[in-house]
Amino acid sequence: MTVEIRIQDDDSLMISGKFDLIDEDGNAYSHHGKLRLCRCGVSKTKPYCDNTHVEINFESKVRA
Amino acid sequence: MEQATIIPGDDGPYHVKGDFVLIDGEGNKLELTDETWLCRCGESTAKPFCTGSHSSCDFVDSSRAAQ
Numbered sequence: 001m002t003v004e005i006r007i008q009d010d011d012s013l014m015i016s017g018k019f020d021l022i023d024e025d026g027n028a029y030s031h032h033g034k035l036r037l038c039r040c041g042v043s044k045t046k047p048y049c050d051n052t053h054v055e056i057n058f059e060s061k062v063r064a
Numbered sequence: 065m066e067q068a069t070i071i072p073g074d075d076g077p078y079h080v081k082g083d084f085v086l087i088d089g090e091g092n093k094l095e096l097t098d099e100t101w102l103c104r105c106g107e108s109t110a111k112p113f114c115t116g117s118h119s120s121c122d123f124v125d126s127s128r129a130a131q
Contacts, residue, residue, distance in 0.1 A: 001083070002068075002083050002084060002085055003067075003068035003082070003083060003084040003085070004084070004085055004087055005080065005084055005085065005086050005087065005102075006087045006088075006089075007086060007087065007088055007089060007094075007111070007112045008089060009089035013078075013102065013112075015070065017068070017084075018067065018068075019067060019068040019069060019070060019082070019084070020067065020068075020069045020070070021069075021070050021071075021072070021129045022069050022070070022071045022129070023071070023072065023128045023129045024071070024072075024073065024074045024126065024128075025128065027128065027129065028069075029129045037070070037072070037078065037104070038104060039102070039103060039104055039106060039111070039112070040106040041104060041105040041106030041107065041121075041123055042106065046072070046104075046125045046127050047072040047078070047104065047125070047127065047129065058106060060106075060111045060112075061089050062088045062089060062094070062111055062112050063088050063089070063090065063092070064088045064090075064092040064093060064094045064095075
């Protein structure tokens, strides 16, 4: 099943589907569903989004 | 194709591999690929892709996945 990675406007990456999040130590965490990953760089819970992008007025609207 | 994997690199981008698609804010697909590096420092000039900007903005994160 193809995983969707949505580059949300002024917002996080929304990952939808079944995938593994793997850290640099090689530990794999299976996910099935939706997960938001930080792309503004300022989340206090990286790699996850904690909505800090709103406070810093993160702007990025990617278009194909 | 292999199941998608996402690796948040220490002080660097997300390394994404496998069966995935990238979709923009309007729901359109970006170029198809089976491996890419996505910006997570917020400073790339070619978002969503990494341009190496994390090196010059002192982006630091080596946290570990916790779920």
